[in-house]
Amino acid sequence: MKYEVDPRIGQAQRVYITFDVLRDGRPASVQVEQSSGVPSLDQSAVRAIQRIDTFGPLPPDYSGNKVSVEFWFDYKR
Structure with a gap:
């Protein structure tokens, strides 16, 4: 499979993603x-998280309904 590299990526880029x-x-x-x-990098990061089926269930003794996460992706050419 061949992927095109966005020409706007000249140096390392970082995108911060939040999710529950x-x-x-x-x-x-x-x-x-x-x-x-770079919008294409941002969308790639969002899709990477959305494609994860599960991180595994939260522990039974955890009282909340969700865990909020901040994660970043570094893109290097």
Whole structure:
């Protein structure tokens, strides 16, 4: 499989993503918290999280319904 590299990527870029892990482990509410400045990279990061089926269920003794996560992706050419 061949992928095109966005020509706007000249140097390392970082995108911050926030999302929730629901009680059953599914990711939800995935969004870009801080853009890399390159929309295609931002969307790739969002899709990477959305494609995860489950992180595994939250522990039974955890009292909340979700865990909020901030994660970043570094892209290097």
